[in-house]
Amino acid sequence: MEYVSGIKLRTIFLHNGNWWKLFIKHHNLIRIDIITNVLKLLVCRTSFLGYHLFICPKCHKTIKVPHSCKSRFCSSCGKKSTDDWIKNRFDTLPNTTWQHITFTMPSDFWVFFWYNRYxxxxxxxxxxxxxKDLSKRNGFLPGIFLAEHTFGRDLKRNVHVHLSTTIGGLSLSYDSWIKNAYFYHDSLKKMWKYKIITLLRNEFKQNRLKLPPHLKYIKTYSAFYSWTTQFYIKTWNVFLNQQDNNMKHNVDYLGKYIKRPPIGETRIKKYDAKFVTFEFLDHYTNTKNLMTLPVLEFISRLIRHIPDKNFRVIRYYGFLSNRLSGKLLPIVYKLLNMKNVITKKVYTSWRQMIMSVFHYDPLNCPSCKVPxxxxxxxxxxxxxxxxxxxEIANGYFQLI
Structure with a gap:
């Protein structure tokens, strides 16, 4: 397990009352779920969230182990969640060939999802x-898991979907495994383009779609239909990674990519009380670049990607769906000759994390050396x- 180091987000949010300044300035625009997750981050691993008390049976020395926040916005808790997900998925996902596909859309459309979060x-x-539709035409049901992101590496808005699918799948009669499927780039792009444009048109037609200020001049369905038509001829990017049958590589890569928060603390390179400098990978040039933002702008870009409560970032479809997996996964395991599959979920405890990184047991008495x-x-x-x-935003709470 890799130790997460770097400049702490909590330091940036608390220093000079940065978070409180931003909240006071834009409180009418900040969702309650953003506030809750920021506050959880600020008090993570402090006694504010409560604690477990342990006592030495010999000298009666006590230690408090503060509770973690378990927020996806927290880099530390997010990393633990990612590590646990990787362990569990490696044990349960079918050992077969997978392909990672990224569905993007024109930047003109991103604003619709900010004004209409549903x-x-x-x-x-x-x-x-x-x-699923393309697979059904070829006579099989695939296993799919995906994650929806609203951010790019530079923290700007960028609504896109990361999807991983088995290349092949369970026959529609559920009695054989279909191999060597292939998804064509042009077909994927055309179908994705049609579905997104149709979604927006239908929502407008039902009077559910809230338009951003620069499109308020559009009053009728025919006008909106005409406006969206231009995007059929614009470039839409759908990225297909190479097919890969290295199961460990697939799970490690996809887990860290799909489960990651908007920014890891290791990417934050400098904070001087006024500006934050962070590193990001430019996918077009495949080079690492540095970006420097005013601290309140950095916080603003970061928090807007906090999902609403109960929003499922990772979802499963096909034979991995919640509805079908209990019935179909055992069949898949048998057809792929996967034996001794561990289906019980495992979770890494705080104690295990400390022992794996620092190689000592934090629950051994420092004086008596007994548990x-x-x-x-x-x-x-x-x-x-x-x-x-x-009080929390201004740091008025005990760390331990």
Whole structure:
């Protein structure tokens, strides 16, 4: 397990009251889910969230182990979630050939998903159904998992879908494994383009689509239909990675890519109280670049990608879907000669993480060198975070 180092987001948010300044300035634009996740980040691994108390049976020395925030916005908790996901997926995903596909859209469309956030819930199924429909024509049901991102490497808005699919799949009669399937780039691009444009047109027709200010002049469906038609002739990028049958490589790569938060703390290279400099990979040049932003602009770009509560970032389709996996995965394992599949989920504890990185047991008494015993726990209600927003934002809480 790699240790996450770098300039801490908590430091940037708390220093000079940066987060509180941004909140006061734009409080009417900041969603409650953003506030909650930021506050969780700020008090992660502090006694504000409660703690477990352990005691030495010999000298009676005690230590408090503060609770983590478990927010996807938190780099530390996000990394733990990623590591656990990789372990569990490596044990349960079919050991076969996979392909990673990225569905993007023109930047002109991104703003619709900011003004109509419910649309973000509709995009994943559109991408998955393209693969399912093409697979059905070839007589099989694929296994699919995907993640929807709203950010690019430079933290700008960039709505896109990362999808991984088996190349081949379970026959429609569920009695054989179909191999050597192929997805054609042009077909994927045309179907994706049609589905996104049709989605926006249908939402406008049903009077559900809120338009951004620069498109307020569009009053009728025919006018909106005409405006969207231009995007049929514009370039849409759908990226197909090489097919890969290295299971460990697939899970490691996709897990770190799909589960990652908008920015890892290792990418933050400098903070001087006024500006934040971070590193990002430019996919077009395949080079690492540095970007420097005013600190409040950096925070603003970062927090807008926090998903709404209960939004499922990772989703499963085909024979991996929640509805079918219980019935079909055992059949898939048998057809692929996968034996002794571990289906029970594993989770990495705080203690295991410390031992794997620093090679010592944090629950051994530092004086007596014997294992400390669990005594009791103290829990804090998460609703307390909102009621103490100002105090937390200004650092008025105990670290331990």
């Amino acid at each position: 649309l973000l819930n509709l995009i994943p199924a559109l991408a998955a159904n393209i693969i 400390m015993l669990y005594s009791y726990s103290v829990f804090q209600v998460s609703s307390n975070l909102i009621s103490m927003h100002k």
